[in-house]
Amino acid sequence: xxxxxxxxxxxxxxxxxxxxxxxxxxxxITLVTRDSGDYYSKPxxxxxxxxxxxxxSLVLTAAKDMAAQQKxxxxxxxxxxxxxxEARQLETTAGxxxxxxxxxxxxxxxxxxxxxxxxxxxxxxxxxxxxHLREKLGNAKTVAIMGGxxxxxxxxxxxxxxxxxxxxxxxxxxxxxxLLPEQAGRQLLEPLNNLGVSWHFGKTxxxxxxxxxxxxxxxxxxxxxxxxxxxxxxGLRPRIQLAKNAGLAVNRGIAVDEQLQSSDDAIFALGDCAxxxxxxxxxxxxxxxxxxxxxxxxxxEDASVIFPPMPVVVKTPAHPIAVLPxxxxxxxxWTVLAEGQGIRMGFFNPQNEMIGFALxxxxxxxxxxxxxxxxx
Amino acid sequence: MKVWQCVVCGFIYNxxxxxxxxGIAPGTAWADxxxxxxxxxxxxxxxxxxxxxx
Numbered sequence: 145x146x147x148x149x150x151x152x153x154x155x156x157x158x159x160x161x162x163x164x165x166x167x168x169x170x171x172x173i174t175l176v177t178r179d180s181g182d183y184y185s186k187p188x189x190x191x192x193x194x195x196x197x198x199x200x201s202l203v204l205t206a207a208k209d210m211a212a213q214q215k216x217x218x219x220x221x222x223x224x225x226x227x228x229x230e231a232r233q234l235e236t237t238a239g240x241x242x243x244x245x246x247x248x249x250x251x252x253x254x255x256x257x258x259x260x261x262x263x264x265x266x267x268x269x270x271x272x273x274x275x276h277l278r279e280k281l282g283n284a285k286t287v288a289i290m291g292g293x294x295x296x297x298x299x300x301x302x303x304x305x306x307x308x309x310x311x312x313x314x315x316x317x318x319x320x321x322x323l324l325p326e327q328a329g330r331q332l333l334e335p336l337n338n339l340g341v342s343w344h345f346g347k348t349x350x351x352x353x354x355x356x357x358x359x360x361x362x363x364x365x366x367x368x369x370x371x372x373x374x375x376x377x378x379g380l381r382p383r384i385q386l387a388k389n390a391g392l393a394v395n396r397g398i399a400v401d402e403q404l405q406s407s408d409d410a411i412f413a414l415g416d417c418a419x420x421x422x423x424x425x426x427x428x429x430x431x432x433x434x435x436x437x438x439x440x441x442x443x444x445e446d447a448s449v450i451f452p453p454m455p456v457v458v459k460t461p462a463h464p465i466a467v468l469p470x471x472x473x474x475x476x477x478w479t480v481l482a483e484g485q486g487i488r489m490g491f492f493n494p495q496n497e498m499i500g501f502a503l504x505x506x507x508x509x510x511x512x513x514x515x516x517x518x519x520x
Numbered sequence: 521m522k523v524w525q526c527v528v529c530g531f532i533y534n535x536x537x538x539x540x541x542x543g544i545a546p547g548t549a550w551a552d553x554x555x556x557x558x559x560x561x562x563x564x565x566x567x568x569x570x571x572x573x574x
Contacts, residue, residue: 155528162527185529187562204530428528428562457563509542512558 145172146242147217148442149234151224152249153177154270155186156415156431158210160247163439165214171443173216174243176236179270181207181220187428189274190298191459194305199275227390229408245410245442248387248398252380252416252426257290261351264359265290267376268299277375284372285309288361290349292319294458296377297332301460304339311369313344313361320458323469325478328489328502335463344369380426382417397424402448404438414438420449423471429454453515455501463504466511468518470500482507490514524550524569529562533569 148164148171150157161173175181183205192202211218219238226235227246234241254267268274281287287303289296292314300310316322318329319336333343344363351362358372382397393399393407397419404412404420414434416426425431433449440447458465463486470476476493486505490498497519503510521536533539533553538546542560544553550569557566 159528185562187529204527428564432528432564432568455563457561459561509560511563512556516556 146232146244147172147174148245148247149174149176149241149243150216150247150249151176151234152251152415152417153179153181153183153207153210153220154249154251154415155428156251156417156435157247157249158183158214159431159435160249160414160438160442161210161214161216163435164442167439167443169215173214174219174241175211175216176219176222176224176234176238176241177207178221178223179272181210181218182271183207183210184271186270187459189268189271190295191302192274193278193281193302196306199271199278202271202274224386227386227392227411229390229411232410243410245412247438247442248406248411248413248417249415250383250386250417252382254376255379255381256376257348257378259349259352261353261362262359263352264354265352265374265376269380277373280373281308284358286311286358286371287373287375288313288349288359288369288371289375289377290314291377291379292316292343292345293322293377293379294320294456297336298459299375299377300336300341301339301462304336304341305461308340310341311344311371312341313347313349313363313369315346315348315364317345319343320465320467323456323467324465324502325489325491327478327480328465328467328487328504331487331504332460332463332465336460339462349374380416382419382424384417387411387413387417395419395422402437402450403441403446404434404449405441412438412441425451425454427454427456429456453518455511455515457508457511464508466501466503466508466514468500468502468511468515474499478502488514493519521547522550523572525572526559526562526564527568527570528564529559531559531561532572 182203222238319332347363361369384394387398398413437447437449482488488507489502491500524533
């Protein structure tokens with residue numbers, strides 16, 4: 145019997161394997177990954193500097209232990225060149241691999257914004273990036289972060305806590321503007337500023353030039369920022385090329401339906417590479433729900449993924465935040481429900497049902513109760 | 521007293537220590553934590569925790 149082949153050893157790939165094994169111990173599974181396959185939690189990468197954690201200590205389970213516990217064949221450090229759908233084969237650096245069903249859990253790439261100058265810009269998208277940044281940070285004192293969204297702010301908080309002087313540069317008007325209403329996003333300004341973070345909103349970096357041991361960033365308003373390290377955190381782009389080359393339907397991500405099935409009924413996708421009925425959901429909770437549904441389907445019991453309200457936790461310990469994001473085109477208004485050491489805001493649709501919320505500071509811990517009150 | 525770990529993010533729940541910040545008193549057994557409780561770090565469900573040896 146040909147195996148179910150899972151591409152990718154991130155949270156999506158491994159959660160799927162774990163969930164599938166809860167349902168069936170016998171289906172053959174092969175996991176193909178271009179890195180070592182060691183299991184670590186990606187969300188901890190933006191939370192580990194202040195704790196002075198070495199990259200190796202972030203590994204929760206070594207790849208060979210995962211393979212033994214979850215009973216799969218591991219092909220680590222293996223690149224996939226092509227999917228041959230007719231033959232149900234993968235062409236890889238480890239030779240041809242046959243599949244019965246194929247699961248793409250290949251993640252997303254950091255978006256690189258075009259810059260003039262030397263542009264030695266780092267980004268952290270996996271454990272080896274983290275190790276690289278830690279090494280670079282050795283003698284550094286100042287860090288410029290391009291992007292003041294969720295990941296940019298998490299890094300800003302973490303690096304500031306670790307003692308670095310951080311400058312955040314973002315074309316938007318306030319922190320995490322993609323997810324948070326303005327009054328909630330602004331709550332982050334002062335707590336992070338108190339830790340040594342300076343904010344540069346309404347600006348973009350246009351040039352990055354080497355200057356001494358570090359860099360000078362020329363911003364769009366003609367001002368400059370000096371930093372020893374430049375980190376880019378401007379967002380992620382789903383990895384679609386492999387699927388596209390194989391003729392699968394793709395949009396922003398690999399297009400799948402509520403059964404995580406692509407335009408080929410033997411190929412599925414989940415996690416940061418997938419676009420589920422038009423939505424990319426690059427967060428932990430959607431991955432968990434998608435993995436559970438897909439595991440059922442692969443075990444022979446057709447299941448659709450149903451997403452409950454899934455609050456996103458922003459790991460900014462200086463001022464914690466939880467948000468249930470609202471689709472960009474949703475009708476309704478944000479309303480302030482309470483304001484103290486932080487803010488509690490709800491997003492109400494025209495029927496006056498709460499369909500989103502933003503909780504900051506002392507209110508952040510209310511996320512489960514708030515989610516239970518939301519209409520979906 | 522046992523220790524439980526979130527399989528997603530590695531967050532540790534130690535029954536002896538509880539989680540006073542989340543309103544869970546020291547000494548609270550895992551079985552007595554509500555089923556709808558979620559990991560304070562990554563938000564996944566109680567069922568995504570596994571017991572770990574200490």
